[in-house]
Amino acid sequence: MTRIAVCQLAPAIGDLDGNRARALAALDAAADAGAQVVVLPELAASGYVFRDAGEARALAEPPDGPTVAGWAERAAARGLVVAGGFAEAGADGRLFNSAALVDAGGVRAVYRKAHLWDREAEVFTPGTDPPPVVDTPHGRIGLMVCYDLEFPEWVRTVALDGAQLLCVPTNWPAEPRPDSERPMEILKAMVHAATNRMAIAACDRCGTERGVDWVCGSVIVGPDGWLLAGPPGREPALLVADIDLAGARDKALGPRNDAHRDRRPALY
Amino acid sequence: MTRIAVCQLAPAIGDLDGNRARALAALDAAADAGAQVVVLPELAASGYVFRDAGEARALAEPPDGPTVAGWAERAAARGLVVAGGFAEAGADGRLFNSAALVDAGGVRAVYRKAHLWDREAEVFTPGTDPPPVVDTPHGRIGLMVCYDLEFPEWVRTVALDGAQLLCVPTNWPAEPRPDSERPMEILKAMVHAATNRMAIAACDRCGTERGVDWVCGSVIVGPDGWLLAGPPGREPALLVADIDLAGARDKALGPRNDAHRDRRPALY
Numbered sequence: 001m002t003r004i005a006v007c008q009l010a011p012a013i014g015d016l017d018g019n020r021a022r023a024l025a026a027l028d029a030a031a032d033a034g035a036q037v038v039v040l041p042e043l044a045a046s047g048y049v050f051r052d053a054g055e056a057r058a059l060a061e062p063p064d065g066p067t068v069a070g071w072a073e074r075a076a077a078r079g080l081v082v083a084g085g086f087a088e089a090g091a092d093g094r095l096f097n098s099a100a101l102v103d104a105g106g107v108r109a110v111y112r113k114a115h116l117w118d119r120e121a122e123v124f125t126p127g128t129d130p131p132p133v134v135d136t137p138h139g140r141i142g143l144m145v146c147y148d149l150e151f152p153e154w155v156r157t158v159a160l161d162g163a164q165l166l167c168v169p170t171n172w173p174a175e176p177r178p179d180s181e182r183p184m185e186i187l188k189a190m191v192h193a194a195t196n197r198m199a200i201a202a203c204d205r206c207g208t209e210r211g212v213d214w215v216c217g218s219v220i221v222g223p224d225g226w227l228l229a230g231p232p233g234r235e236p237a238l239l240v241a242d243i244d245l246a247g248a249r250d251k252a253l254g255p256r257n258d259a260h261r262d263r264r265p266a267l268y
Numbered sequence: 269m270t271r272i273a274v275c276q277l278a279p280a281i282g283d284l285d286g287n288r289a290r291a292l293a294a295l296d297a298a299a300d301a302g303a304q305v306v307v308l309p310e311l312a313a314s315g316y317v318f319r320d321a322g323e324a325r326a327l328a329e330p331p332d333g334p335t336v337a338g339w340a341e342r343a344a345a346r347g348l349v350v351a352g353g354f355a356e357a358g359a360d361g362r363l364f365n366s367a368a369l370v371d372a373g374g375v376r377a378v379y380r381k382a383h384l385w386d387r388e389a390e391v392f393t394p395g396t397d398p399p400p401v402v403d404t405p406h407g408r409i410g411l412m413v414c415y416d417l418e419f420p421e422w423v424r425t426v427a428l429d430g431a432q433l434l435c436v437p438t439n440w441p442a443e444p445r446p447d448s449e450r451p452m453e454i455l456k457a458m459v460h461a462a463t464n465r466m467a468i469a470a471c472d473r474c475g476t477e478r479g480v481d482w483v484c485g486s487v488i489v490g491p492d493g494w495l496l497a498g499p500p501g502r503e504p505a506l507l508v509a510d511i512d513l514a515g516a517r518d519k520a521l522g523p524r525n526d527a528h529r530d531r532r533p534a535l536y
Binding site: 178 | 418494
């Protein structure tokens with residue numbers, strides 16, 4: 001079993017030092033709870049609701065900047081795999097809404113969000129590389145960001161690449177929904193997990209920012225699609241669940257069916 | 269607005285005449301309720317749990333056989349579009365788990381299930397043609413069968429072909445799930461609808477058959493992914509919902525996002 005943690009946080013726009021410190025404290029709390037893989041939100045150090053590209057640029061940093069380096073230091077100190085989102089300043093001057101996967105060996109993957117939501121396109125360049133899937137001591141772990149998860153094609157690429165767990169740093173803006181219903185974002189995470197027999201850990205944010213409210217929908221979903229933890233409510237929270245990630249290599253749906261082998265790729 | 273109906277029925281294995289009569293009575297009841305598009309279950313005339321291929325063969329019929337011809341007659345008499353499933357005897361002797369879409373003009377499309385569940389593969393040949401999308405007076409309507417709906421690639425082909433409503437005759441075998449949860453099949457229908465901004469009408473069966481129990485999960489889902497009708501419980505039932513199918517041509521998710529245009533097909 002692997003202990004997965006998701007740290008729902010409330011970043012404050014522009015408060016790089018404070019946001020970084022709160023993320024590191026959350027990693028420590030997760031490690032104290034025995035977590036081995038920990039997910040942080042999208043844009044965890046910068047905040048999300050930039051006034052303009054200039055503000056985003058001032059808050060962006062390269063993958064070897066202090067935010068990701070801080071996670072890597074904690075990953076090494078506490079034996080963690082950490083996935084989290086940051087505003088990436090590319091070497092060519094472009095900005096990306098990125099996520100990093102780090103472990104005791106340092107930065108294992110940097111992924112640039114390929115599907116941009118709303119005004120993100122005024123700030124960020126969409127990525128053009130597929131989502132990474134990284135071998136870790138706990139199994140193969142995939143990585144994508146927020147709105148990427150709305151595209152089943154993208155999730156499928158990660159699953160077909162052998163991911164047993166998909167980590168999704170996210171900032172889900174709240175949308176209206178029927179009172180009795182779960183947020184559709186959570187239903188999507190559940191259905192993607194069940195469709196691919198792959199665990200999903202989605203780390204949302206909370207805390208109203210410049211008038212934007214959030215789903216606060218952090219969840220840990222098992223490979224059968226059912227919720228193991230979350231959503232936690234509207235405050236910062238640590239979610240923990242134990243998952244048999246080795247079992248997520250088995251795509252059997254019954255004695256004669258398999259979620260991946262039953263695909264008809266020649267027809268798609 | 270278009271009035272959509274789903275007729276959850278309890279076919280009895282092998283009772284062709286009785287099953288056909290109950291389906292026609294359900295079409296009449298739907299027409300009496302003002303329905304314009306009506307969905308029947310998978311294998312509505314034959315039943316599902318065949319003892320072997322020989323029994324299935326004895327219950328199969330061509331697309332111009334009495335089952336589909338009966339639907340077409342009712343469609344003409346009552347001004348309906350009807351989608352339903354039948355055991356198809358192919359001209360070459362092979363059997364297919366098929367669905368037909370008929371309207372006042374006769375049989376508009378026959379689709380052969382491409383993804384076969386469990387022991388179906390001992391009886392049926394999987395289809396190799398994409399799911400049809402048919403122009404009707406109510407808009408473009410797509411058609412697939414049961415386990416097909418578990419493959420987001422298949423749903424996407426229908427949506428990208430312009431379907432505003434996807435009709436899914438189904439026989440969903442019951443699977444264990446947490447007590448507090450909706451069946452995963454229904455969650456998948458909801459998420460597919462939301463992901464593609466396309467309505468989905470799934471018609472399940474009820475009535476235990478040779479020891480197999482069913483989800484009884486018939487639902488009508490709006491293009492936003494929320495349930496408009498169903499599931500109805502474990503008895504035969506008529507579900508009705510009014511949907512603005514013209515609105516399902518609009519894939520906008522907000523001022524700057526579109527469920528289809530935001531795809532990155534060059535990357536998939």
